[in-house]
Amino acid sequence: MTISFPSLNVGVSIDEQLYIKRHPGGIVTLRQDEISQDSSSKKHKTSNKTVQSSSKTASTTDDNDQDSYAKLSKKEKQRIRESTAGPGWFDMKKPEITPEIKRDLQIIKLRNxxxxxxFYKKDDSKGLPKYFEIxxxxxxxxxxxxxxIPRKERRQTIADELLTNEQSKRYFKRKFSEIQEIKQSGGKKYYKQLKSKRRPNWEKNF
Structure with a gap:
């Protein structure tokens, strides 16, 4: 005695709704086109979620920064503004000026x-710069x-490099003597030297 069961209707078509493709030889393979589409859609959804979450966190941090900045006093706001050169100069920070840095800045201003x-362009600024980078x-x-520049002649500061250069030292010494001579002109010692130079040789012997 054989019992026959009626065919069940599961409501799912293998060819249409599953990622399975049936071949005539009885071989079943996965449908690659459906898998790629589904994976790309999932990635797109996750990327949208991450973009939305990052934008939300960025907006909340900006709001918190604006609120904290608004609560500051005028002096504190001015101190924050003066700590950098501004967005036009990529927020260049104001460094601490040490005696070595101050000396180098003075040398750069006197580079002429x-x-x-x-030949250098004339420096119209008065005083030392506030914002700079080394x-x-x-x-x-x-x-x-x-x-x-050879490694033996390299120094940490500009002043040290100038002092190690013999040619620069001779030039500085000559210019210094010329300046001192101009400053001393007009005094008694200068006029005595001038008068002795004007005297004839026979008079100098007496």
Whole structure:
């Protein structure tokens, strides 16, 4: 005696609704087009969620910063504004001026008299700059070795480099003596030297 069961209608079509493709030889494979579409849609949804969450957190932090800045006094706001050069200069910070840095800045302002063979644009600013950055010059790979400063002559500050250069030292000494001579002109000692130079040789012997 055989019992026959009626065919069940599960309501799902393998070819249409599942990621399975049936071949005539009885082989079943996964449908790659459906898998790729589904995975891309899932990734798109997750990326949208992350963008929304990041934008929400950024907006909340900006609101908190604005609220805390609004509660500050005028002096504190001014101190915060003066701590940097502003967005036009990429918020360059105001560094602490040490005696070495101050001396280097003074030398840079007097660069017109350091080298007689170079011409620099006139510095119209009064006093030392408030906002600046200090860096180290790196030679490029295409630069020839003879144009570089040897390591023995390299120093930490500009003043130390000038003092180690013999040619610069001779030039500074000569200019200093010229300035001192101009400053001393008009005094009694200057006129006595001038008078002795004007005397004839026969009169100097007596």
């Amino acid at each position: 008299v350091l080298d007689p063979k170079r 860096g180290t010059i790196k030679e490029g790979p295409a630069e020839f070795y003879s144009s570089r």
